[in-house]
Amino acid sequence: MNLGDRKKLILQAIIEDYINTAEPVGSRTISKKYLTGTSPATIRNEMADLEEMGYIEQPHTSAGRVPSDKGYRLYVDEIMEQKRLNDVQTDLIKKQFLDTLGEIDRLVKNASKLLSQMTQYTSIILTPQLKRTSVKQIQLLSINNKTVLAVIVTDAGIVKNCVLRVMSDVSSELLEKLNNMLNSKLVGLCMEDLQSLSLDDIARNTMPHGEIIEQLLPELIQTLIYSDTVDIHLDGAANILNLPEYCDIQKAKSFLNVLEEKELLFNVLSKSDSDMNVSIGTENQYEQFHNCSLITATYKINGKTIGSVGVIGPTRMEYSKVISIVDCMTHNLSEILTKILKG
Amino acid sequence: MNLGDRKKLILQAIIEDYINTAEPVGSRTISKKYLTGTSPATIRNEMADLEEMGYIEQPHTSAGRVPSDKGYRLYVDEIMEQKRLNDVQTDLIKKQFLDTLGEIDRLVKNASKLLSQMTQYTSIILTPQLKRTSVKQIQLLSINNKTVLAVIVTDAGIVKNCVLRVMSDVSSELLEKLNNMLNSKLVGLCMEDLQSLSLDDIARNTMPHGEIIEQLLPELIQTLIYSDTVDIHLDGAANILNLPEYCDIQKAKSFLNVLEEKELLFNVLSKSDSDMNVSIGTENQYEQFHNCSLITATYKINGKTIGSVGVIGPTRMEYSKVISIVDCMTHNLSEILTKILKG
């Protein structure tokens, strides 16, 4: 299983050259640019071995070699050296977050934009999800006599609004009572708990306002749950058209179409639970990504995972660079979000 | 200036055929498919006239004719008959809105998605903008001792949150006083007024809490103004790759790049103040759209324009169809938004 050192060097050369050029790389190139001490013929022999082992492939007889998914995997796991971001890049990311105090969604979207700019691939990002966060405070406000606004603050510091319509008028005293009641019943519950919450549990103990509660609560909960549908945000979709593998309009189109399947992206991204995940070509669960690679990572508030970001690119991706960037990004994002929460 | 009837028919034939096929259309085609009673030669003569008048163009000597921007303009203004949506399509739009009770942003984004699906072009939409709406109610909530949440309800029924950090602790009594004060001072002002609001005016009359107000108010206003930056939402960008004019990857790329210039799109869309605007090719203010056409329209709450939607496509756009769809869409959108507001 363990390749010889020279084989590794050759595989590394093939992969890194292919990442740069998108052209099959031949023995002569390697001999000239990477292993200057070794003749093409020797390299050819090694390459034949590497091909037999499945790390590289030949598009056609008279072409150079191209890395296979298996090859990229070995490269990511064992060969590539983790590139460190230079200070300029790190600062860029940090500065980005300093500029974006304010709404969390905007923060997250800006992160996505920067991510696509820095990587030159397509970035996707999942806006914070509240499932695992709990209700900290609820405040009902009367908008007009038939409309009530519920503001919910979660322990992750995220604020959600629900506009609720009620049949009968709600006086301000009643509103306050309802408010207290809701707080006493719901505070501390996480979004998931809300889903399974039985209406009876609440209504039973609040006879006087039973009918209002019965009207209001389901709508409140439903809106909350519904509004928890996280948003997928994309950036840099056009970047992929710079890549030679998408010079074929058909391929470009199918790629872009995949990017518009928001549910698919959601699944892919929300599945990623480990801190950093690299999925190469056919390793990917979904067929649509079989000739892409996907690097995903999660970001957290107070240690709780609440969202994730990802970069989609060709299997010929600058893994080392992208991983560093995504890593730096999620860490900064987590840090700033946690800081915002704590005030 | 006024073309003969036959010239109009021929122009119409050229435009409609070109819209369908994206191929230059020749005299023979017109004679066979559109003006069966007239010979190709006659049509050629007419076409020569139309070309001289600038309504059509010839890509190269031995090709058919292609409409010019001027030609499309005439077509839109005088020739084309307003297509009426069939019931299925109208229902689709109406049903769409029924399904999407809840958050306004989501509603608007879904509208955009449907728009791109129905037109098969790219749709853009501006989320509701509050500049012209006024503050109806403000409620401060304490999140923790250093953080205050301000919830602002506008007269358009849109809710905005601002998370404010304050230096010194704020007791609940103080919070209530501040709350009352803010309401008395700010309610009724529109977002634009807020911008020019002098801090002194407020602080002067509220000596006891001067320093808190001085801290809190600017941040509140700034966040409000900042959060009023409307969001641009895109859908169906990949649709344009189905069009033969974008088979050239370079063109496709430059188009997609334009779509990622959010500020540009914002300008284009927010400039559109009339109910329905068609801008064809070089008519467009921005060079980037010189070989696109843009159909924009506004939507309203209670008669106040608060946002706009648009469709971007090739100059060879199905104007009639798209105009109908956009029209139906904005009217329904306005209606449902107004209804939501009124409860």
Place this chain on the structure above:
DNA sequence: GTTAGCACTCGTGTTTATCGAGTGCTAATT
């Protein structure tokens, strides 16, 4: 005013030839 006929243009698609990068294999070299 309309139409038929015809020579001309020019983009498109096809065929054919050439080129060259890269390979695998064998034999010579270290």
Place this chain on the structure above:
DNA sequence: AATTAGCACTCGATAAACACGAGTGCTAAC
């Protein structure tokens, strides 16, 4: 035994040559 030089072979890419045909403008006849 590992490395390397040499060589015949493969095959995609590029370019040149060519035929095709859709479409035009013009002229002359209807």
